[in-house]
Amino acid sequence: xxxxxxxxxxxxxxxxxxxxxxxxxxxxxxxxxxxxxxxxxxxxxxxxxxxxxxxxxxxxxxxxxxxxxxxxxxxxxxxxxxxxxxxxxxxxxxxxxxxxxxxxxxxxxxxxxxxxxxxxxxxxxxxxxxxxxxxxxxxxxxxxxxxxxxxxxxxxxxxxxxxxxxxxxxxxxxxxxxxxxxxxxxxxxxxxxxxxxxxxxxxxxxxxxxxxxx
Amino acid sequence: xxxxxxxxxxxxxxxxxxxxxxxxxxxxxxxxxxxxxxxxxxxxxxxxxxxxxxxxxxxxxxxxxxxxxxxxxxxxxxxxxxxxxxxxxxxxxxxxxxxxxxxxxxxxxxxxxxxxxxxxxxxxxxxxxxxxxxxxxxxxxxxxxxxxxxxxxxxxxxxxxxxxxxxxxxxxxxxxxxxxxxxxxxxxxxxxxxxxxxxxxxxxxxxxxxxxxxxxxxxxxxxxxxxxxxxxxxxxxxxxxxxxxxxxxxxxxxxxxxxxxxxxxxxxxxxxxxxxxxxxxxxxxxxxxxxxxxxxxxxxxxxxxxx
Numbered sequence: 017x018x019x020x021x022x023x024x025x026x027x028x029x030x031x032x033x034x035x036x037x038x039x040x041x042x043x044x045x046x047x048x049x050x051x052x053x054x055x056x057x058x059x060x061x062x063x064x065x066x067x068x069x070x071x072x073x074x075x076x077x078x079x080x081x082x083x084x085x086x087x088x089x090x091x092x093x094x095x096x097x098x099x100x101x102x103x104x105x106x107x108x109x110x111x112x113x114x115x116x117x118x119x120x121x122x123x124x125x126x127x128x129x130x131x132x133x134x135x136x137x138x139x140x141x142x143x144x145x146x147x148x149x150x151x152x153x154x155x156x157x158x159x160x161x162x163x164x165x166x167x168x169x170x171x172x173x174x175x176x177x178x179x180x181x182x183x184x185x186x187x188x189x190x191x192x193x194x195x196x197x198x199x200x201x202x203x204x205x206x207x208x209x210x211x212x213x214x215x216x217x218x219x220x221x222x223x224x225x226x227x228x229x230x
Numbered sequence: 231x232x233x234x235x236x237x238x239x240x241x242x243x244x245x246x247x248x249x250x251x252x253x254x255x256x257x258x259x260x261x262x263x264x265x266x267x268x269x270x271x272x273x274x275x276x277x278x279x280x281x282x283x284x285x286x287x288x289x290x291x292x293x294x295x296x297x298x299x300x301x302x303x304x305x306x307x308x309x310x311x312x313x314x315x316x317x318x319x320x321x322x323x324x325x326x327x328x329x330x331x332x333x334x335x336x337x338x339x340x341x342x343x344x345x346x347x348x349x350x351x352x353x354x355x356x357x358x359x360x361x362x363x364x365x366x367x368x369x370x371x372x373x374x375x376x377x378x379x380x381x382x383x384x385x386x387x388x389x390x391x392x393x394x395x396x397x398x399x400x401x402x403x404x405x406x407x408x409x410x411x412x413x414x415x416x417x418x419x420x421x422x423x424x425x426x427x428x429x430x431x432x433x434x435x436x437x438x439x440x441x442x443x444x445x446x447x448x449x450x451x452x453x454x455x456x457x458x459x460x461x462x463x464x465x466x467x468x469x470x471x472x473x474x475x476x477x478x479x480x481x482x483x484x485x486x487x488x489x490x491x492x493x494x495x496x497x498x499x500x501x502x503x504x505x506x507x508x509x510x511x512x513x514x515x516x517x518x519x520x521x522x523x524x525x526x527x528x529x530x531x532x533x534x535x536x537x
Contacts, residue, residue, distance in 0.1 A: 038520065115520070
């Protein structure tokens with residue numbers, strides 16, 4: 017069977033997500049996020065070309081600028097300021113989330129048929145979107161530092177975005193723009209929160225935050 | 231091509247390419263470090279020099295010490311004859327009876343004897359190197375098994391020559407190719423896993439094992455290691471070449487030429503990477519090889535789904 021370009025791109029994005037499950041260096045995590053989001057922006061542009069709607073190209077541009085450039089560089093700055101280069105998993109030892117990520121990808125792959133949207137043009141992308149969602153959740157669950165949980169959340173959001181993009185007949189441009197803007201604000205707020213965490217506890221290790229009062 | 235010609239080409243291929251690849255890799259690495267480096271044909275001279283030299287054998291060593299290099303070399307040469315690492319085995323379209331699991335066992339046999347040889351003299355370095363090599367091989371074997379298994383699923387046969395002659399989904403080829411490349415780095419103890427030129431006993435893996443060998447024994451081990459490097463890099467490049475749609479429709483000679491080019495390209499790139507990377511902490515090596523296992527798993531998954 018031959019993969020279409022769009023399917024191959026979504027599969028590549030999901031593969032990058034699996035790789036992100038295995039890395040511990042924060043900088044690699046941010047690079048993975050940027051790469052994956054750039055892939056999803058390219059998918060957006062391709063869907064726009066297919067449907068002959070120029071608004072998708074604008075959306076792709078905004079996604080690329082905001083989610084693939086602005087957010088990773090903001091997170092890089094935050095992690096530099098906080099001084100946390102590495103993150104060790106809290107629930108699972110480092111290679112194990114990698115295999116769990118493979119499992120999530122397999123699940124998405126084999127469930128493609130049952131999760132694909134009604135008469136969607138690209139049913140193959142649905143499975144990858146679902147596996148991105150699962151992998152995002154996995155990252156949020158297994159990571160120790162607050163900043164990599166933010167990355168997990170962004171991967172999860174990428175999955176939702178990809179699903180909505182390929183499986184529905186398209187959202188209004190305003191709604192999508194609003195979502196991207198919300199995301200930008202959410203990341204800014206979480207960055208602030210990470211700064212505050214760091215200044216009051218001198219670490220951003222979530223597993224150590226157990227009591228409400230210090 | 232007649233069987234006799236094929237035999238001649240295959241023999242020349244097996245005798246010349248491995249040492250030449252080793253020389254090229256040394257040269258590239260020297261250039262990366264700003265040195266002129268030894269001539270590309272230096273491995274041949276090294277081999278001739280070692281063959282002429284006398285051998286020192288420890289008084290406590292048994293027959294295992296002298297036989298281990300021979301078995302190691304024989305197993306690796308046998309593997310190199312069976313595995314189509316340069317495409318020469320595919321040229322004549324001869325049917326082979328080489329199951330890929332059998333080849334894995336042959337590699338295991340060679341490795342077992344090299345471990346025994348390292349342990350036989352009872353030196354501390356040999357034991358240390360052998361224990362590390364055994365750990366690595368446990369981690370490398372599933373990668374090779376999974377990635378070749380994915381290709382076998384696609385072609386519907388576990389025979390190595392059939393496995394590499396049918397059409398393959400490009401995604402499977404790429405995933406298997408990179409998995410095999412990571413396996414090669416682990417199995418040959420090259421840069422991110424181990425520095426093959428280091429002589430600091432704390433970091434050595436393979437070098438610690440052969441520390442007791444000299445003369446002909448060392449020559450046999452060196453030759454076996456070069457042959458094994460060819461087999462592993464060749465498997466990776468052959469799998470990666472399959473990602474190019476239409477490769478299997480090319481003529482035998484073109485496939486062989488591209489296979490050799492791919493082999494030297496992979497070897498050269500590994501040497502370049504050795505100039506740029508730093509060695510991983512030994513405790514982090516399993517983590518690195520886990521990426522290879524994950525790639526192999528994904529490859530097998532895609533192959534199983536696309537049948």
